[in-house]
Amino acid sequence: MTRTFLQPDDLHDLVSDQFGSDRRLAALDRLTGGTKKGVYRLRLNDRTTVMLYVWAAGENYWPPSPAVPDDPFTDASGADLFAAGHAVLTEAGVRVPHLMMIDRDGRHLDADIALVEDAGALRLEALLEHDPATAAAPLSALGDALRRMHTTFGPHYGKVAAVARGEASQARRTEDVIVDRALGHLDAAAARDARLADAHHRITAHVRRLRSAVTPREEYGLVHGELGPDHVLVTPAGEAVMIDFEGLTYFDVEWDHAWLRMRFGDAYPALRPVDLDSHRLELYRYAQTLSLIEGPLRIADTDFPDRKWMLDLAERNIVKALTGCTGHVAA
Numbered sequence: 001m002t003r004t005f006l007q008p009d010d011l012h013d014l015v016s017d018q019f020g021s022d023r024r025l026a027a028l029d030r031l032t033g034g035t036k037k038g039v040y041r042l043r044l045n046d047r048t049t050v051m052l053y054v055w056a057a058g059e060n061y062w063p064p065s066p067a068v069p070d071d072p073f074t075d076a077s078g079a080d081l082f083a084a085g086h087a088v089l090t091e092a093g094v095r096v097p098h099l100m101m102i103d104r105d106g107r108h109l110d111a112d113i114a115l116v117e118d119a120g121a122l123r124l125e126a127l128l129e130h131d132p133a134t135a136a137a138p139l140s141a142l143g144d145a146l147r148r149m150h151t152t153f154g155p156h157y158g159k160v161a162a163v164a165r166g167e168a169s170q171a172r173r174t175e176d177v178i179v180d181r182a183l184g185h186l187d188a189a190a191a192r193d194a195r196l197a198d199a200h201h202r203i204t205a206h207v208r209r210l211r212s213a214v215t216p217r218e219e220y221g222l223v224h225g226e227l228g229p230d231h232v233l234v235t236p237a238g239e240a241v242m243i244d245f246e247g248l249t250y251f252d253v254e255w256d257h258a259w260l261r262m263r264f265g266d267a268y269p270a271l272r273p274v275d276l277d278s279h280r281l282e283l284y285r286y287a288q289t290l291s292l293i294e295g296p297l298r299i300a301d302t303d304f305p306d307r308k309w310m311l312d313l314a315e316r317n318i319v320k321a322l323t324g325c326t327g328h329v330a331a
Helices: 008-019 079-091 124-130 132-150 160-164 174-190 194-198 200-212 253-271 278-300 307-326
Strands: 025-030 038-044 049-055 099-103 112-117 220-223 232-234 240-242 249-251
Touching: 008 025, 008 038, 008 112, 049 079, 079 099, 079 112, 079 160, 124 132, 124 232, 132 220, 132 232, 132 240, 132 253, 160 249, 174 194, 174 200, 174 278, 194 200, 194 307, 200 278, 200 307, 220 253, 253 278, 278 307
Parallel strands: none
Antiparallel strands: 025 038, 038 049, 049 112, 099 112, 220 249, 232 240
């Protein structure tokens, strides 16, 4: 598809309506790196800035995938999910960008949009790499926020919006949702990589062995879904601001911690996690490895601008998956 992104003239009426006729758009920057929504920094003529989120087909690089009613991690994008997640996190005392306006009726653009606080361009990821001492305070604050999330419990799993509406299907246990999800990722990835096709039976058996060790659970915490240090902004005042939370769901907190341990590496212990089920954590870590093969391979088939990065990510996780199921990398 031919992608067209927003231009300054597209936002004249929006800026006028929201900020008054005496404030104008001086510059528009489209931030790179997003794959599901457009993220733009609006620079106004009084030197203030705000962020614009745009949920439009032209901003989403992911190919369509079938939604699974009781899998809360499918189709985790959109203004409705953003609004629901923002409200629940705010109520839980988690610092997120202040919401200034949300438009789901196409009043301003032919897309769902939200205007939010500009919390700055500094990500915790960069601070951890270049200034670990300064990163310590926001890292600790993030750990506090995660414990608030992971001790905010509900009796049902599912996207927060679906749970609130009483529409979250509970047909399967959470660990079975993840097993089916993982094996679906394996099937799709094996069609693209001969090593995975050759190891398909071994990987499947390994997933099922991990599943057999998991005991039932009927209480679920708030889970971000894919929280890494690149999803945390650090304000000039040193606040840790959580972003990209459209996937917020009630689920097993081990799902978050499997991802957090992978993404934060040596900094992970500073998050001071809640008590975790080691068997559930191990299953979810391996399932996420399979996800990080299939997803990048699928998006690499599109016009995503950094295809090599996605292929490299898939390759690293192919090695992990093969090592995890056999103890050695298949030739």
